[in-house]
Amino acid sequence: MVDAKVPGGTQMFPLPLKQYIHGDWVDSKGSEFLTLRSSVDDSLITDKLSCAVAADVDHAVDSAEQGLRAWQALPPEQRRAVLWKFADILEANAGRLAYLEATLVGKPVSLCKGLEIPTAAESFRYYAGFVDKIEGELTISEDGYLRGFLHQPLGVCAAIIPFNSPIITFAMKVAPALAAGNVVIVKASEFNPFSSLYLGELAIAAGCPPGVVNVIAGAVEAGHALSSHMKIRKISFTGSPMVGRKIQIAAAQSNLKRVTLELGGKSPVLIFDDADIGNAVQHAMSFLAFNGQGCVLGTRIYVQEFIAQTFVEMLTQYVQGAAATLGSDPFAETTMTSPLFHHRQKETVMGMIEQGKKDATVLTGGAAWGDKGCFVQPTIFYQPSAGAEIVQKEVFGPVVVVDTFKTEEEVLQKANDTEYGLGAYVYTTNMDRAIRLSKALEADSVAVNSANPTHITLPFSGWKGSGIGAENGKYVLRAFTQPKTINIRYDTSQKFISARGYMRESLKLITLS
Structure with missing residues (x-):
């Protein structure tokens, strides 16, 4: 050392x-x-x-x-x-x-x-x-x-x-x-x-x-x-x-x-007009955890049209507040923001942001921050075009895409329209809807009215292109x-089995195989 x-x-x-x-x-x-x-x-x-x-x-x-x-x-x-x-x-x-x-x-x-x-x-x-x-x-x-x-x-x-x-x-x-x-x-x-x-x-x-x-x-x-x-x-x-x-x-x-x-994710966040909007906005900020470098973070937000404008205004205000703290000392106990963790990732994220500007409206952010290190401004894209890269691919940076929807059927189709299937989030006070969507969403871990989809006691696995197998x-x-089966023959009459008897048992096994 x-x-x-x-x-x-x-x-x-x-x-x-x-x-x-x-x-x-x-x-x-x-x-x-x-x-x-x-x-x-x-x-x-x-x-x-x-x-x-x-x-x-x-x-x-x-x-x-x-x-x-x-x-x-x-x-x-x-x-x-x-x-x-x-x-x-x-x-x-x-x-x-x-x-x-x-x-x-x-x-x-x-x-x-x-x-x-x-x-x-x-x-x-x-x-x-x-x-x-x-x-x-x-x-x-x-x-x-x-x-x-x-x-x-x-x-x-x-x-x-x-x-x-x-x-x-x-x-x-x-x-x-x-x-x-x-x-x-x-x-x-x-x-x-x-x-x-x-x-x-x-x-x-x-x-x-x-x-x-x-x-x-x-x-x-x-x-x-x-x-x-x-x-x-x-x-x-x-x-x-x-x-x-x-x-x-x-x-x-x-x-x-x-x-x-x-293998990562592109987790959808479904926010209905009956949701606690303050709670939804606060939890939607979780896309900034580790500066967006988390596989299960909610990076595709779908908001029902009736509350979309209010939600977007609140989220933008919160994100701009977080952006103001970029560059803070990582050793200070009050610091919550960070840079991207290496320069190659910064190049990847900035390339995707530049492409995103062609496919959606930038509400805030959209650029690197400072002249040193790997800082990138938290970025909100709004109402992307169909098939946009920022909707389909994992950015792994402080980038979120917000879109609107009218009906439950519409948002479910949008949420499942990706090759990823790691996490998903639903915000609603309608528990019937929450249960329906929890089952219908093509994701391993679904959180309702919360930003915590995983727990040590629950299996965590990727569906579709998000991986195979499970952890936790x-x-x-x-x-x-690995399972090992053991099959032991014992003599119920306390007599030895003859050689002919063993031959019969062996022939049964050969026939079955």
Whole structure:
């Protein structure tokens, strides 16, 4: 680790710049180093981040195989205690973890300490409770058989973490994997690796044997090596649809490893004229969370015509108020806005905004902010043309599109007219309508009169182009285990079965197969 300054300040904290494998910081087996600049002011944070290559993945897998034996040798109550301690350690290191986010990407420390770390800690505590509760079944039949099944861990798993919420997604993937008896190799995002790498060290502090949680920081080569490795049995990825497809292909062409993909969204917000408009406007502001860099945020707002003008005026006023705080110190506890988290994303967002100006009316924003960093003005587009890119594609920036509707049937068609299906939001006081739409919307997670569509106890998955598989809840444990059936013949008459009897049973099985 090395010390690094806060952009524009003097506070110091060590940055992790190596791979964390088998309980130790190690140099990459490659020769490339990654250069990372502050999203706040473009200052150089480091040009010495060791970039993992395929050989580092092999090293991590060898370590993980040793860690798997050590982890599974621990009694369940000890593994449960490790997960509980991991949660405690996360909270105890909140300040340092928040620094590791803020120093590079400018994420407000208040969001990191107040939201991300508590959520991650709760994930580890929640799954700690399942360590000894992943149960199978056993039946005793009258024809002389003990028939049952159990759930066994897959073994060595991999997780690829996105740049926007690495602490939360680390916990969403690692906690259930460990609870089910697996070990995990985590690839940190090359755009925001520091907190993920440090979490590897905290896993050892929590009591994980070396190799149980390895963390590497790399780019395309490392990701492909994980996806195609013959000894990795599952990979969980959060990121773009383009990369997700490549991971699924690599997994299929290698060892048919299991794949979970969470690939983003374009979540609709349906606001009816009987809704609490103040509540709807306040929650509609959630598209600015993490400066719009969230997969399940509501970025397509449909407002019933009768209240459209009032809603748009209120939303514009709120958004302009948020825009006035751009450039605030990310280390100030009152700061809630942030830049985009890296320069490539800024270029993508600005390109989509420029195209959006041709397809819709700009009510506010529509430009970059400042002469340094990755700040973009919060932008509201109004009444887009049919098929507009800003309606169909995920921007992953502080951009929302507002359109109007007359009838429930019309807005349902508009809401479902996308290849994404991650989240959806409905604002109405008519509970019959809320229930109808919750069922009819083509999305995994639907929130009614709220901006919170997900919860640790509920499965979170993508429909359509938003991905495959599920995370969160006890449902995710299925993705980290495999069922094994056991069929034991016993002698009900307490006599030995003859060789001829065994032959008959074997022939029955052959015939059935």
